Amino acid sequence: MDYASLYWTFIRINIKAKTEYRAAFLLTFLSRGIVWSTEFALIWVLLYKFQSIAGWGQYEVMFLYALNLTSYSLAAFFCFHPFTKLPAKIQSGEFDELLTKPMNPLLYLMSREFTASYFSNVAFGMLFIGICISQLKLSLSAWDFFFLFITLVGGTLIQAAAFIYTAIPSFWMVRNTSIAQLLLFDFKDFIRYPVSIYPASIQIVLTLIVPYAFINFYPAQYFLGKQDFLMFHPLFQYLTLAVGSVLFAGALLLWNWGIKQYHSTGS
């Protein structure tokens, strides 16, 4: 609980640092909003022409997008700067200094570098989820909302784990931007659309190896009342939190191992 109050201090100071420049903060908020809204609208336009992709309608695909955006933004909140900047920090020696602080380095990084401006992404993501729910006229019970929350938490853990996994190699390699780029962005593009449109091999990869499909494709079926489980079991729609927890726990283990390596071998 000691940590909770310390964490709150970190959050306050971060927000303070960002809002020092009120204008810049607002501008980021707006420009990000425009980018996300454009992407969101683009799906609408695309699907307006095709009516549906693999049986998924306009707002259903937009719902996939909204789930991905929201969980990504929640994860990026805490993970974007800490982990994408880690290689540079290790190279500059800033990371060494961080190891002289009386805190767990992962917590310290995530607290210190959390990015207040991702708040706008989260806000837009939630807004888009809301739009989809109302456009699709989904009547969700309290339990359904709770499950939506659980799903977002699970998705956030998956996305956060991806950030951590891609940063860990920098403990023993100088540059690994290609892997990070591949895993964090190129690969993530697949789940903009229903996974069912891809060949079986890609579906398997997205489910079992880099399980991004659990971020949106499987849980969305619960809310949309779909039965599109491909070669997998319908149970998969409930597994997002479990998958996220396992991935995240694995990421933490690997991270600790990476730090240990770093202590003993240098980078």
Place this chain on the structure above:
Amino acid sequence: MIEVHDVSKSYRVNRPRREGWLAAVQSLYARAYDWKTAVSGLNFHITEGELVGFIGPNGAGKSTTVKMLSGVLTPTSGRIITNGIEPSRDRKHNAMHIGVVFGQRSQLYWDLPMDDTFRLFQRMYRIDPAVFRRNVDFMVELLEMKGFYRTPIRQLSLGQKMRANLAAALLHDPRILYLDEPTIGLDVIAKTNIRRFLKELNAEKKTTVILTTHDMDDIEEVCERLMMIDDGQIIYDGGLQAFNSQFGGGTMLEVEYKGCNAPLDDPRLQVVAHTGNNVTYQFDRTDISLGEAVSLVSRRHELRDLRLREPELEKTIGMIYTKNKRQRELK
């Protein structure tokens, strides 16, 4: 306070790998690497309240040593005990009792005044509010930071930033302060300010200070003890005076006699040059005091002129570096 027994450190360095992401994935599981020894066979003790300066050429292993002492790196072999614990094993606990500033890197929030980061550190180190207040006042006063205490860090000069970093590292009253090149890139005034501050900190709070530097004035003005590292090994450990007499070749005394030119014959005064009426003597101040030397050389013959040249630390050290480098190249 600090005990170092037979410590060595090797870095693992990757062999260069091919470009492309396939090679990148490959290098994840099949890495080719070599070991590079940075320091070896370090042995020393530092007692509480000492002011110790590490010097040595680039790549000698100074930063590596400081990183091991502060718990950032684990020694490859040997044992380090500081404050009664092994810093790399008990990293977080150790961190509560040390202050660290590595070069110009900063833990301060760039967009905010130092005050905000200080308050964060107060929480992080669980510093008692009264103690915190007192330490901040002490620091702002001694480091002359009143004028920019509330200015965002990004607007500060290098020297001002360095002072803020120092203050941030000392809020929690650490027993040991590690500084890796604290005066690099600073002007004379900022350097002087920092040196004076370190002396006063040491006098006031008995803080043990370990610093690395390339500036001999740092050593002369701050440190009581000097450790010279070259090629990963300690080649000198002791006081500055003794260092000068061991490596500096002693003080030079140039005299010009009136008329007579017979040099003095005393084993403590070595004649290194002799032309006409001019004689240059060299002596070690631990053997003979300056006053005695002057009275000796002037006892029998009248002097027209007398000049004293102290060994120049900078030059002496340069000579040692070059000599050792040449020896290594011969091997």
